[in-house]
Amino acid sequence: MREPASKATPLVTLRINGRAVTVPVGTSVAAALAMTDRFVSRADLSGRPRGPLCGMGVCFECRATIDGVPEVLMCLTPCREDQEVVTDA
């Protein structure tokens, strides 16, 4: 049974590199990253920053460690309560 839709969008709070971010349910982790002050997911070998590009699982630029699992695509992962996201790990 579905709950009747309520007006207020439910929110979840996750941590990206230790900082708490609160977003509406259904937000992807890549989108949550975009709401932080540093839209950077990884670095190239010389340390230059790279960030999510395609948003649809094609470019592989958004890989991060999510809840201890390395190399997860942030753009294909929905935010969940208490999620731990570590970029460039």
Place this chain on the structure above:
Amino acid sequence: MSAFDCVIVGGGIVGAALADVLSADGVSVALVEARSIGAGTTACGMGHLVAMDDNAAELALTSWSVSLWRELADGLPRAVEYDACGTLWLAADDEEMAAVSAKVANYRAAGVRAEVLDSAALHEAEPALAPGLVGALRVVDDAVLYPPLAARTFALRAQARGARLMTGCPVRELRSGSVVISNGEVLTARHIVLAAGVASPTLCPGLPISPRKGHLLITRRGAPVVHHQLVELGYLKSAHGTDGASVAFNAQPRVTGQLLLGSSRQPGDATREVDAALLERMLKRAAMFLPGLDGLQALRVWTGLRPATPDGLPLLGPHPEKPWLWLACGHEGLGITTATGSARLVADQLLGRTSPIDARPYSPARFLAVSSREVAHA
């Protein structure tokens, strides 16, 4: 209608390199590309710049082209990932090691630096290789790069000299003195060059170019460290078979810390789907040479279509029946390497100059018979 000295159809590495050379010579050029620069086979290639010695004509074109790349290297943007890593041709048994001695002489006679490594020297050079290999041939000046950005660099250099870059413009028809784009626009030109790779026969029926499909795989960062492009000498046997699918071990270190693994050959196959069974064969072969590959994750797998001619050499020069049409296509598995030399050979012919190497082995006339009518008028 706009008039150019030369309209180049196809913005792969070959067409883009030609636009670069011609524009540097002051020729007014339009480069017309159906999609985006380098989006065809060029985006699928490994990017190995390799001197190959199967026959004299191939060695002449590849070794000259590799040296032209070396001259360009300092001016290439970092993103082109030019890396002068050299090649190791790996000998798995004494028979292949015997081939190494013959090849060394061949390369040196052509002015290409080559060295023989025995088993110990090979394992010192590449500790990640499986034990048991008999030795290797090292071709010192070979390099690797990232092909689509190399093509883009050529095209942008041409554009900076005034060439017109037209992307997203499929050419519908080639005529004497003009090129018709699918939106109806007509570009007039004194010379037209067809550099559409594997699609060239659709614009010029009868060209002896057929697809030869290949699979590649790139690993994630953190691959076993290798220092050279590694190719098994058995590659030569499989690369030139004309029937059936084949795989051979070929691995490239990339400056990103990834490993690019090839390669397969499926003559006549124009599909783009990944063939899982063939990919598995290819990877098993790679793991035989590089045991550390086991457990490494792939980032991406893709296929590409090499534009193959019956004798493995490109078509560079005038169409024998259409003097207004020039061909720069059919580079099979060596188009990244030979783009520099091919561009110079075609430009030299267009401008009536002599080239440092003999252009005749690549002349389209070797396949395209001149009709009797034209012979009578010749």
